[in-house]
Amino acid sequence: MLKEIKNICCIGAGYVGGPTMTMIAAKCPHINVNVVDINDNRIKAWNNPDTDYIPIYEPGLASLVNEARGRNLFFSTNVNQAIQDADMIFISVNTPTKTYGVGKGMAADLKYIELCARQIATVATSDKIIVEKSTLPVRTAEALKRILDNTGNGVHFDILSNPEFLAEGTAVSDLLNPDRVLIGGEETENGRLAQQALVDVYANWVPKDRILTTNVWSSELSKLTANAFLAQRVSSINSLSELCEVTEADVDEVARAIGSDSRIGSKFLKASVGFGGSCFQKDILNLVYISKSYGLNEVADYWEQVIIMNDYQKRRFAKKIVETLFNTVSGKRIAILGWAFKKDTNDTRESAAIYVADYLLSEQAELVIYDPKVTKDQIFSDLDYLGSRSTEENRDLVEVSNSPYDAVENAHAVAILTEWDEFVTYDWSKIYNSMLKPAFLFDGRRLLSDELMREIGFEFYKIGKG
Ligand code: NAD
Ligand code: UGA
Numbered sequence: 001m002l003k004e005i006k007n008i009c010c011i012g013a014g015y016v017g018g019p020t021m022t023m024i025a026a027k028c029p030h031i032n033v034n035v036v037d038i039n040d041n042r043i044k045a046w047n048n049p050d051t052d053y054i055p056i057y058e059p060g061l062a063s064l065v066n067e068a069r070g071r072n073l074f075f076s077t078n079v080n081q082a083i084q085d086a087d088m089i090f091i092s093v094n095t096p097t098k099t100y101g102v103g104k105g106m107a108a109d110l111k112y113i114e115l116c117a118r119q120i121a122t123v124a125t126s127d128k129i130i131v132e133k134s135t136l137p138v139r140t141a142e143a144l145k146r147i148l149d150n151t152g153n154g155v156h157f158d159i160l161s162n163p164e165f166l167a168e169g170t171a172v173s174d175l176l177n178p179d180r181v182l183i184g185g186e187e188t189e190n191g192r193l194a195q196q197a198l199v200d201v202y203a204n205w206v207p208k209d210r211i212l213t214t215n216v217w218s219s220e221l222s223k224l225t226a227n228a229f230l231a232q233r234v235s236s237i238n239s240l241s242e243l244c245e246v247t248e249a250d251v252d253e254v255a256r257a258i259g260s261d262s263r264i265g266s267k268f269l270k271a272s273v274g275f276g277g278s279c280f281q282k283d284i285l286n287l288v289y290i291s292k293s294y295g296l297n298e299v300a301d302y303w304e305q306v307i308i309m310n311d312y313q314k315r316r317f318a319k320k321i322v323e324t325l326f327n328t329v330s331g332k333r334i335a336i337l338g339w340a341f342k343k344d345t346n347d348t349r350e351s352a353a354i355y356v357a358d359y360l361l362s363e364q365a366e367l368v369i370y371d372p373k374v375t376k377d378q379i380f381s382d383l384d385y386l387g388s389r390s391t392e393e394n395r396d397l398v399e400v401s402n403s404p405y406d407a408v409e410n411a412h413a414v415a416i417l418t419e420w421d422e423f424v425t426y427d428w429s430k431i432y433n434s435m436l437k438p439a440f441l442f443d444g445r446r447l448l449s450d451e452l453m454r455e456i457g458f459e460f461y462k463i464g465k466g
Helices: 017-027 040-046 061-068 079-085 111-123 140-148 171-176 189-202 216-247 251-259 280-293 297-324 352-362 376-386 391-397 404-408 421-425 428-434 450-456
Strands: 007-011 032-036 073-076 088-091 128-132 157-161 181-185 211-215 333-337 366-370 398-400 413-416 440-443 459-462
Touching (some): 007 017, 017 032, 017 061, 017 073, 017 088, 017 171, 061 171, 079 111, 088 111, 111 140, 128 140, 128 189, 140 157, 140 216, 157 216, 181 189, 181 216, 189 211, 216 251, 216 280, 216 297, 280 297, 297 352, 297 413, 297 440, 297 459, 333 352, 333 404, 352 366, 352 376, 376 398
Parallel strands (some): 007 088, 032 073, 088 128, 128 157, 333 366, 333 413, 366 398, 440 459
16 A cells, blocks of 8 residues: 655765755655664754754755745654654665775675664564665665565564665755656555655655656666766866867867867867866775675776776876976965865765875975865864874864865965855955965966966966967
């Protein structure tokens, strides 16, 4: 019998769990949504009466949280209670790249997923629909089912795959108006009913023709594939950015020319200092690992090249700075504008800025970093995590500034590493005047006009233009 969903639990209150559940709660006032997490600080921040301090910065998110929180949206650390109460449980925990054992550096670490499954299996006393919201290797549902079906307590579990396609910085509009919602289910009577129950939740605001249903394996694999295709476009255009620099072609002009072909399309062709974010790299590495584990070495090599190109692009940009500054940055002050992996987010995971900064620090540069949304603690934690030098050395060589104008003062060079809109509006003449001369400006995001910057007096370099 078709189940009407009245109570949803989401395990994991992160960048995906928080915004997706807020949207469901906002659009489905008849459904109670409990978002739970083991991280007490994160839950406290979600419950902060002042929504300026919720843990994730996303345009439009704070007002949605305000609308639904306390009405039918709740954040808590009481995982067991939320599991008990729920008809449907989303698993939205992190699935990072493994840092130990078999598959180290490539495979997805599924320990958090497995812990959730075991907890659900132990606690549940009534039938539940389990939804994989996290990005998972294809055929994970099989492992989940084996854990859930072996509890001997007679509870029936249906497993769905419902990967999330939101991008950070545009999460609210992506969730409000998704290109598609994908729901994979088992091809059995129960599987179809579970799938329909989730279709009905989304149908509260998403047009039915955008809700795609597939089998579980297609859904799991489509998520990894979507990220691989997106990242591949960025690596493809970034590979050409270097060719543009040596041939006096302009990479934006090339992107416009090829993107106007409707078979290619214009989106995701912006050359950059390299893609970052928590998912592209980890999901491609996972795809490579899965391919290898099935003995498909050529498939694995094909996709691995996307990562190799991205690492090269970050290194190439950092190397360009050193070479341009007369082959040494030792003791030179370099201002870095932007630390987040893209604009409109405070997320820094795998941000290109971290790797460019690390390269420059290894060349003994002194860095001053400014980002409008990233905290000082986060910046130091990102640098310390690399383990390239001691925490004391990082603090000796790096300063974090609250003001872009303070950051650039007496700098030998400025490097733009995130495409924050506010960077374009700065008084670049004032910045030029406060820097040492010659004043070098490296634009890793193609934000600024070359004519204008050269007119002001900068020695200007931008990715993808000779
Ligand atoms: P995140 O690290 O921001 O959040 C995960 C949360 O899960 C953390 O707060 C952690 O404390 C919590 N958690 C871990 N184990 C738990 C447990 N056993 N019980 C309760 N809570 C637990 O991660 P994220 O960015 O939200 O990503 C989650 C998943 O969604 C990943 O698989 C990721 O690949 C996928 N995804 C992420 C994005 C994105 O833009 N960040 C987009 C699409 C898909
Ligand atoms: C990406 C996908 O776009 C989402 O669909 C997916 O759900 C998500 O990964 C995920 O699975 O985590 P996200 O990483 O948040 O979203 O942000 P993107 O907009 O994809 O940007 C990723 C990186 O690529 C950023 O560093 C961005 O600056 C870079 N990028 C993107 C470019 O350099 N050029 C482009 O043209 C586009």
